[in-house]
Amino acid sequence: MxxxxxxxxxxxxxxxxxxxxxxxxxxxxxxxxNGFFPTKFLDIDLRYLVKFNQYEGLRSGLGGQTSNEFSDKYRINAYLVYGFVDKKSKYSIGGGVRVAPKTNTWINLSYTDDLQETGSTQFILDKRFFQFFEPRLLNIDLFHKHITTKLSVEHEISPKLLTETQFSTSNISPTYSYNFIANNSIYHAFEVSLAKIAFQYNPFDKFDVKGNKQTLVKSGFPKFTLQYTKSFKDVFGADFNFSKVDFRTIQKFNHKNNANTLLTFTAGFAHGDTPLTHLYHAYPNNIRKETILQRFSVAGINSFETMFFNEFFSDKFTTFIVKHYFAPFKITERYQPQLVLISRYALGNMSNIDRHQNLDFNTLDKGYTETGFEINKLLFGFGLSATYRYGAYHLPKEEDNIAVKFTFNITL
The missing domain is CATH 1.20.5 (Single alpha-helices involved in coiled-coils or other helix-helix interfaces)
Structure with a gap:
């Protein structure tokens, strides 16, 4: 008792x-x-431990940033990685100072010598997008080297409206055979000086306020992201004038029994003397192999699974992705696979395509369509997906229109 x-x-x-x-x-x-293994004074960045791609082969290294326990006013971040096929080291070092705690305003400075996938325009506010396994990286082979010095300012206008402004100068050299015709000259390597400003507006997020600290308690939809990029010719030796506008909105509808529908719309437009490195590729995720089994790999999150790498590039494009998540099958308390129906659409075009030399690619002006399904979390976070390519870009050989892949989903 x-x-x-x-x-x-x-x-x-x-x-x-x-x-x-x-x-x-x-x-x-x-x-x-969020991709960090925390220690007392240093958060180890898990993104740099182990990766693989077609250019570097195995890419491994170490990175991290100082934690709040070290300082809530200053931070230092760095990484060092090595590619075992290209036999090159890449690195970045930077730091920041918080100048206004109430609006979480940081001024940051960094220097980076690394690779970037050609055509992979990124929203700069998507900083902490992290996956334990990034499937698209395995098959990417089109990279450009860049040495970039960057100054940025992060600022919260409100908890629901985030902004970031960046100023950078980059020395760029494609790792593949490519020439760009502009200013009556032919460029293989070149320099760009960019200014970027981005806004992320999440009007339906809900926060818990305790003192001066606000904690997100519910992520609401829709969400909106807008980004403007301007390149300045002759500023710090830059070679081109061009501008870009990128937009994304995400909407989620919750249904009964834990089912939901997720809609993602993305659009981009580039104007001026824009090299291929800074254009759009619509996130393909299919390798050029003879049979379906040889192309068997891992499906991405918002990538086009039947679209081959380097098949399409655009200077103006839109994508629309619909995913319907059925309620998980409650076989046991721990084992609950989930069926997802997916449809993807892409539309794009390119002006003056002949300015981009030594690479053969198509445009998306006829509209690209694929549809399929995933059965996720079948075993240890792994599942299966099957996708079919149809419409204007349907291929003559039927099996080339089919992509069968693993999926990988894990929730902490």
Missing amino acids: FSVSFAFSQTPKDSTAAVNDSIKKANFLNRLG
Whole structure:
């Protein structure tokens, strides 16, 4: 009787310790989910540990940034990686200072010597997009080297409206045979000086306010991201004038029984003397192999699974992706596979395509369509997907229109 009573009784101190342990565990999992393994003064960045692509082969290294325990006013971040096929080291070093805690305003400076996938326009506010496994990286072979010095300012106009402004200068050299005709000259390597400003507006997010700290308690939809890029010729030796506008909106509809529908619309437009490195490729994820089994790999999140790498490039494009997640099949408490129906559409074009030399590619002016399904979390986070390519870009050989792949989903 005494032992039972003792087991269930807690002093206030015990209760406080349990709450603190729970908070520490939640904080650890949150930082791990954002791609960091936290230590006392340094958060190790898991993105740089092990990767693989067709140019570098195995890419491995170490990176991290100082934690809030080190300082909540200053931060230092760096990484160093090595490619075992190209036998080259890549690195970045930077730091930041927080000048206004209330609006979480940071001024950052960095220097980077690394590779970037050609045509992979990124939203600069998507900083902490992290996956334990990034499937598209395995098959990418079109990279350009860049040495970039960057100054940026992060600022929260409100918790629901985030902004970032960047100024950068880059020395760029494609790793593949490519020439760009502009200014009555032919360029293989070139320099660009860019200014970028981005806004992310999440009007339906809900926050818990405690003192000066605001914590996101519910992520609402729709979400909107807008980004403008301007390249300045002759500024710090830059070679081209061009501008870009990129937009994305995400909407999610929740249904009964934990089913939901996710819609993602993305659009981009480039104007002026824009080299291929800074154009759009619509995120293909299919390798050029003879049979379906030889093309068997891992499906991405928002990539086109039947579109071959380097098949299409655009200076103006839109993509629309629809995913319907059925309620998980509750076979057991822990084993709950989920069926997802997916349809993807891409439309694009390119002006003056003949300015881009030594590469053969098509445009998306006829509209690209594919549809398929995923069955996720069949075993240890792995599942299966099948996708079919149809419409204007349907290929003569039927099996070339089919992509069968693994999926990988894990939730902390």
